[in-house]
Amino acid sequence: MSNDPALDRFLSWIEHHGGKISKISLSQGASGRSGFASETIEPNETFASIPFDLVITETVARRAFPQLNALSSRPVLSWYLARENNNSESIHRPYLDMLPTTIMTPYFFSQDDLVYLSHTNLGTAVRERLVGIRRDFDCILQIIDPAEHVSWDVYLWSYCVFSSRSFPYTLIDPEYTGDSSEVLLPLLDTFNHKPATKITWSRQGTAESGRISFISGDTIPAGNEVFNNYGAKSNEELLLGYGFCLADNEYDYITIKPNISTDPNGPLKLQILKNCNVTSGNLDPLVHYIHHNHIPEAFWKTMRVLIMNTFELEYYATCNDPGQLDWISHRNEFAMTTVCTSLLQSRIFELKRSVLPRENLSSCQHYALIYRDSQQLLYQNALDMVNQRKQQVLSSIKSLLDSRTMPSPPFLRIAHPGQPPPIFNTATTFVPLETATINVDRLLQRDLPFKAFIETFFESVEEELDVVLMLCLIRQLSLKDDSPWYPSLQAAWNAFDSAQEHCQETVMGLQDIYDSLFPQAFEHLETLDRNLFTLEGLVWANHMLSNYSVEFPPSAEPALVIVPY
Incomplete structure (x- = not known):
């Protein structure tokens, strides 16, 4: 007998129904009631076991x-447990x-606690999921006799019991193939989590009359907590x-989902990804998890497609070879x-924008801060990693x-079968942006007479x-060998078909210019x-601008560059 009557009743109940410990x-530990080794537990030793009779399942509910x-x-199980x-x-x-x-999951955080989740994926998820949990609760209230109602707080507590203590139903019935279901395993749910703990969840018998046991994978010295x-x-x-x-969770990750809801070419881009079987592997194929020091290849491929311009889409519209998405072009990469840089910088800025107290924290704030700091890292x-990739691209262009390599237009790998991606x-040595891309400031600084003309x-x-960038392109083409860009611009000029039908409205606008x-x-x-400084030259320069430019976020310098490779 202990000094804890509730614990004595629980252990007697477990033993009465055939459970073993x-x-x-x-006993009470730092994180609530936990299991401790009263004697040394040897490897491959069963230290806890319960029959399926004690399990709370969806069938029971x-x-x-x-x-x-x-x-x-989950709603049915939560209601059952609450009742x-x-x-x-x-x-x-x-x-x-x-x-x-x-x-104390975030569903029960106070407003002061929730501040520590501001501008995080989890903060958004808590708000959205609470709406769904409340919707299920209100739905149940419409179905169940009012005499059997429970309060919202009790229902939410019950919901969180399952989120924090449940096991997959397939532990009971490995042949189960229905919708996701979960169970509560009294006694076995007492043990806290510790990554890399060696433990076996062993099932014996049938789903109707079997049992489940925990078996240690390592020696657990007497007095140590059992995890x-x-x-x-x-x-x-x-x-x-x-x-x-x-802290220092090796399995932690950030979640990134590109937003293409306002992209008129969004449906075509999604179709290309589908045709090439490019997916994150998650329920939402656009949701990607990025772990420490690793960006999944599927994320790179997805982003290459989602930032394609109209010119690139024309070539890739019917592509069904995922290998073609390993590399599109220097411009695309x-x-x-x-x-990606803009997206990640905005997330970091939002996290840093909130200056939060770091002393005298509640338990909820302490854990939220660990989560927040890990996300920022x-x-x-x-x-x-993205900046390293960008530098590799700039180095390749340089x-x-x-x-003075003369490339073959169009500057797209798919247009040149058998062409390998760059190695x-x-x-990589740092390569300044202005030395590897065509941008107005750089060109005007190197050509003062032309700069004076532009300013006039x-x-x-x-x-x-x-318009200025188009004129700069023509100017660089006219400089021939005095321009580092001449080989690529000459190749593009020679391949340009001025007789090709162009948008009449665009040509009229260029004529006015x-x-x-x-x-x-x-x-x-x-x-x-x-x-070269002709209407035909302007049409060519506009073609280059439309197909090989990269536009930067507002306030960025430079705002627009050309990558003709």
Whole structure:
């Protein structure tokens, strides 16, 4: 007998129904009632076991409340447990008396606690899931006799008992193939989580008359806490489901889902991903998990497709070879890393924007801060990996420039079967953006006469950046070998079909631009090539701008560059 009557009743109840506990004492630990080794437990030794008779299953819950048949597993189980908890004569009473009266998952956080989850995926998930939990609760109230109602707080507590203590139903019946279902295993749910703990969940017998046992995988010295292993769980899963999380959690990750809801080409891009069988492997194929120091290849491929411009989409619209998404072009790869950089930087900014107290914290705030700090670190790690990829792309472009390689238009790998993707040097030297891309500021600084011409004809370069950049492209083409970009621009010029049908509205707009500049411009700068600074030249430059440009987020410098490789 102990000094804990509830514990004595519980252990007697377990033993009466055929359960067993060996070399274990249950007592209060730092995180509630836990199991400790009263004697040394050897490897492969069974230290706890219960028959399936004691298990709370969905079948038991539905038998008690058949009118809830239309609802999914968790609401029915939660209602059943809540009702049983209000029943002093419940057959589960000894077990119910052992359950914690408070379960501090984020569903029970105060407003002060929730501040620590602001601007995180978990903060959003808590709000959204609470709406769904409440919807199920209100639905049940419409079905069940008012005399049998329970309060919202009791129902939510019951819901969190399952999130923090349940096991998969397949432990009871491995042949079960129905919708996801879960069970409560009295006694076995007492043991806390510790990653990498070696333990076996062993099932014996049939689903009707079997039992389940916990078997140690290592020696557990007397006096040590006996742990379970919940599996590879991120801090988001641990905090949301169990009310705690771990510093330096090797299984932690960030969740990223690109938003293409406003992209008019979104449906086509999703179809390309489907045709190429590119998916995150999650329920939502666009939701990607990024772990420490690893970005999944499916994420890179997804982003390459989602940032495709119209020109690239024309070539990839019917693509069904996932290998073609390993590399699209230098422009595409640079644009992809630029978008990823902006996305990750915005997440980091939001997390850093809230300056939160770090002393005298509640338990909820303490764990929320561990989660938050880990998320920020993971975002930064991901950003570092993206920036490394961006530098590799810039280094590859710079190598092509330095070797004065003349590429074959169109600058898309899919248009040149058999062309391998570039091999990146992992020890890349830093390459400034302006040395590997065509941008207005760089070109004007290197060509002062042309800069004076531009400043004469344009009051604001920024407001007419696209037109100025087109003129810069023609200028670079006219400079021939004096321009590092001449090989790629010449290749693009030679391959350009001026007789090809172009958008009449676009051509008319370019005609207006040409008429506003020429022939006056020739008088201002006599070195302008009259054979290139033509309407045809503007149509070509617009083609280059449309197909090989990368636009940066607002306020970024530069705002627009050309990557003609």
